[in-house]
Amino acid sequence: MLLRTAGAGVALTDKWVTMLKIMEDIVEIQLSLFEAFIDLICIDLRFVIGGVLLIGGTMYWLCKKNKSIAKFRMAITLIALYYYLWVVLNRIVGFPTVKEFIRLSALGESLFNPNINLIPLVNGLNLEFIFNVFCFIPLGFLCPVLSKLYEQWEKILLIGLGLSLVIEISQLFTLYRATDINDLIANVLGTALGYLCFKFANKFRVVKSGVQVSSDDKSACYLPIIYILSNMLLVLTQY
Numbered sequence: 001m002l003l004r005t006a007g008a009g010v011a012l013t014d015k016w017v018t019m020l021k022i023m024e025d026i027v028e029i030q031l032s033l034f035e036a037f038i039d040l041i042c043i044d045l046r047f048v049i050g051g052v053l054l055i056g057g058t059m060y061w062l063c064k065k066n067k068s069i070a071k072f073r074m075a076i077t078l079i080a081l082y083y084y085l086w087v088v089l090n091r092i093v094g095f096p097t098v099k100e101f102i103r104l105s106a107l108g109e110s111l112f113n114p115n116i117n118l119i120p121l122v123n124g125l126n127l128e129f130i131f132n133v134f135c136f137i138p139l140g141f142l143c144p145v146l147s148k149l150y151e152q153w154e155k156i157l158l159i160g161l162g163l164s165l166v167i168e169i170s171q172l173f174t175l176y177r178a179t180d181i182n183d184l185i186a187n188v189l190g191t192a193l194g195y196l197c198f199k200f201a202n203k204f205r206v207v208k209s210g211v212q213v214s215s216d217d218k219s220a221c222y223l224p225i226i227y228i229l230s231n232m233l234l235v236l237t238q239y
Contacts, residue, residue: 054226059074082227090235136191144195
């Protein structure tokens with residue numbers, strides 16, 4: 001009887017130990033996810049200063065051109081676009097930086113590291129493909145909110161294709177990234193999906209179309225391009 005009781009006690013202790021180990025693993029995973037999230041959303045001083053100058057300059061120019069624009073809505077859209085592009089270029093796609101070039105040079109590695117896949121959907125619609133679709137949804141949504149000229153299909157798809165193409169070409173100069181036709185397809189699909197979300201939200205008056213400075217002035221359509229190039233420059237010159 002005593003042996004049975006002792007055996008049951010040992011089994012119960014083993015179960016508690018197993019449960020504690022599982023709980024510790026869950027806590028570690030949660031902490032890792034939290035740290036990854038914090039790393040994703042944190043922005044350094046260079047980008048804060050760059051954002052203040054770029055967004056402040058844009059708002060001054062827009063208000064000078066057209067005093068009737070919705071200033072608060074435009075400022076929020078510009079901030080969202082600037083931050084979105086910084087997260088994508090700096091945290092997600094691994095855009096090359098001067099710091100990385102110096103590190104590769106010190107290690108004796110080549111700066112040009114082509115790893116190219118031109119076969120579409122060779123692995124089907126995997127999680128990576130779906131993630132790349134979602135990454136470009138904000139671009140397709142924000143551009144027409146910023147400028148009415150991006151309410152045209154060809155323009156919004158062109159900017160999605162252009163940004164994705166530049167990213168894929170830039171990854172020829174990274175050590176562990178691949179230039180993949182599937183990423184290009186997924187990014188364009190994401191841009192189109194974001195545009196559809198805008199059209200749906202615009203139909204029900206959730207969001208409004210963007211500005212057109214005047215009927216004969218299409219300069220507002222260059223704003224997304226300027227913001228993309230500015231973020232690329234800021235990421236590239238990290239040291």
